[in-house]
Amino acid sequence: MQINRLFEIIYLLLNKKLTTASELAEYFEVSVRTIYRDIDTLSSAGIPIYALQGKGGGISLLDNYVLDKSVLSEREQNEILFALQSLSITQAPESDKVLAKLSNLFNKNRTNWIEVDLSPWGSDDKGISQFKLIKDAILSHRLIEFNYFGSSGEKTIRRVEPMKLIFKINAWYLQAFCLTRNAIRMFKIVRMSDVQMTQEVFIEKMLESLPSGSQTLNDPKWIEICLKICADGAYRVYDEFEEKDITKNKDGSFTIITRLPENEWLIRYLLSFGADAEVVSPQHIRDTIENELNKIILKYRETTKIIKAGRRIL
Known part of the structure; x- marks a missing residue:
C-alpha cells in the first residue's frame, strides 16, 4: 500500500539521510517513476523532502526533521502510539515493528507505558497465528472456513465473511457474515478450530444490505x-x-x-x-x-x- 511505503521512505531517510530513487525503487520493488510520484506526494503534504541532481546528489530530508512538525499534532502522535501499543494486547508481532518506526519518526522514546496480558488467549504460538490469520482475512476481504463447536457441543463447518474481532466479557469473538446461516453471527474464538483462509475474495457488505433482522440476531x-x-x-x-x-x-x-x-x-x-x-x-x-x-x-x-x-x- 502506498501509505505504508510513504512512511517507510521517511523512516529510511531519517536513518540513512541520503539515498537515490534507484535505490528506493529496488528496495520497494517498484519503478523509479513511482518513487518520484511518492516524493511529490510527500512534498505536497508538507514533508521537507528534496532531490539533488548530479554527482553526490540524491533524495534527502532537511536536517533535524521530525514528523510531528509538519503533519501531526502532539495529541495525534500520542493517539497513534497509544493505538499501536494497545495492539500488543493481541501479541500481533508486526505491531512492535511499526511502533518502533513511528516512535523514531515522532522522536519519542516512552512507548512502554501499557502492558496487558489476556492469557490464555494469545499465550501460545497457535493462538497468535490464528489471530493473525483472522486479522489478515478481515483486511484482505478473504473468506475463512473453520469447525465451530456450539454451546451444545455440536460441531459444524462454517464458511464466513470475517468483519471484526471483538473482545467482550473476558473473551475474543469474531463478528462475521455466516454463509451457512445467511446472517451475521458472533463466533467465540476458543470454539473455532482448523481455521483456514481461502483464496475467495468477498465484497464487504453494508449493514443496510444485510438480511432483515441479522444485525440483532445475536444480541442478548x-x-x-x-x-x-x-x-x-x-x-x-x-x-x-x-x-x-x-x-x-x-x-x-x-x-x-x-x-x-x-x-x-x-x-x-x-x-x-x-x-x-x-x-x-x-x-x-x-x-x-x-x-x-x-x-x-x-x-x-x-x-x-x-x-x-x-x-x-x-
Missing part, C-alpha cells in the same frame, strides 16, 4: 437483576459492578441492582459466586438457579451412591 435480551452479595464476596463487588449500582448494607453485605444479558452465560456467571450471592429478583432467574443447583446436588448424590456401591462390592 438484557434484564434488570437484583443481587444480594454477602460481605465475604466483597472482593468481587467493585471489580465487576459499577459504583452507582451498589448499595452497601449495615451488615456488611451488598445489594446490587444492575442489567445483565439473559443468555447461557448468565446462569453460569451467577453460580460462580457460590453461596456468596443470592438472586433477589426476577423470580424466573431464581427458579432457574434453584433448578441448576438441584441438578448439581442430584448428580453428586448419584455419583456418591455408585462409589459406595463399588466399595461394598470390593
